[in-house]
Amino acid sequence: MIDAEGLEQLSMRRLGTALGVEGMALYHHFASKGELLDAVLELLLEEMAPPGGTMAPLDRLRKTFEACRRIAIRHPQSFLLVPTRRFTTEAQLDYYEKLLAIFGEAGFDAAQSATYFRVLAAFVTGASLAEIGSRAQQPDATPIRLETFDEPQRYPLVSAAVPHLRVSKLGAIFDVGMDLIFEAMQHELARGARKTRA
Amino acid sequence: MIDAEGLEQLSMRRLGTALGVEGMALYHHFASKGELLDAVLELLLEEMAPPGGTMAPLDRLRKTFEACRRIAIRHPQSFLLVPTRRFTTEAQLDYYEKLLAIFGEAGFDAAQSATYFRVLAAFVTGASLAEIGSRAQQPDATPIRLETFDEPQRYPLVSAAVPHLRVSKLGAIFDVGMDLIFEAMQHELARGARKTRA
C-alpha cells in the first residue's frame, strides 16, 4: 500500500478499511503509527539481510549494499524510512551485528569497520534516494524536466549532463562509486597486512 | 520554525498564526504547501552556493560539498527537503549550472562531470542525513541507544563500534569519504592528461 500510494498517503484509517476493519482497531496491534512504520522498516531490513556462504567477505559486503539499492528501487516509497528513522529495535541491531561481523572477517578493526560502514552506508543511501527521485517520473526520465523551460540554452552544462543522468545510466554511476570505495577498503587492508608482517 | 519544531509540525495554519495572520492568507502568496516548501529549499540552496575565487577547481568543489554538510547540521529539519524534493525551479538549475562549470574548469568532460557529481552528491547527502539522525539525540549521543537494551553483550560488535560513531567522530569519517572520492577524481584527471599528451 505504501509502495502503491506513497508514505504520505498512508493513514491508519485507510489502512484499516483496506484490511476490512475500522481503522481504530489497528491500535490494538500497534501503539502508534510510528510503531507501525518501525514494523515496515523491519520488513525492509529482512529483505536486505547480509548473505552468508563461502564468498570472500568483501564480496559479501558489496552484495549486501547492492541489495540495499535494489530494495530502494523495489520499494521506493517505504525506503525513505531507512535513512529517516532511528534504528533501535532488536531486528535492527541484529542487522548491524551481522554486517559488522563481515567487516571483521575481512580484517578490519572496530574503528575501520565503523568508518567504512558509515562511508558505504552514506553513499548507498544517498545514491538510492537520488535514484528513487529520478525513477519517480517516467521509466527513462531525465532527472530535471528541461523540456518545461523556455530557454534551455541558458543552461548549456545542465543540458549536456542530462543524457548522462538518465535512469538507464544510474547503475553504472552507482558502480563507479562502489568501485572507488571498495578499492580504498582493499588498500586499507593491504596497508594493515604490510604493517603486521613488518 | 521548521528547524525548531520539525517539518512534520509545520502547518499552514500554525505558520499563519506565527506570522500574526489567518493561515489561509498564505494561499495568496503560495499556491500550495508544496510551493512553500520549494521556496524553503531555495533558501537552503542560496546558503550553499559554490564559491568563486582563485582557488583550484577541485578545492572549490570540495568546499561546496563541505558547505552542504554544514547546512545540514545547521538546518537539520529542512535539509530533508534536499534529497526528497525534485529540483525544477530556476534557482535550482542555476545551482547545477554553476557546479557543473567548476567540474568543467577542473578538466572533466560532460560524462565525467555527471558521474562524479552524482557520486559526490550521493555520499554527501547520505552522510548528512545520517549525521542529522545521530545529532538529533544528545550533543554526543551514540547513534544507537545501547543503554536501553537488557543485554548489550548480545551485540559485542555493535558495542565495539559505538565509541567510533559518536557525533564528535563523524567529521573525521566524512573526511575519509571525501578524501577517497577526490583522490579518485584526481586520478581520473591524471589519466586523461596522460592520454592527451600521448
Add this chain to the structure above:
DNA sequence: ACCTGAACACCGTTCAAGT
C-alpha cells in the same frame, strides 16, 4: 491586493461500549 471565516474532507489518538 490582501485578509477573514466558514466549510469540506480528511488526519492521529483516546476511550467507553460492545461481542
Add this chain to the structure above:
DNA sequence: ACCTGAACACCGTTCAAGT
C-alpha cells in the same frame, strides 16, 4: 481478546465575503 463509533484536536484547501 478484538473490534466499533463517537469524540477531540488537529490537517490542507476552497471559496464567498469583507476592507
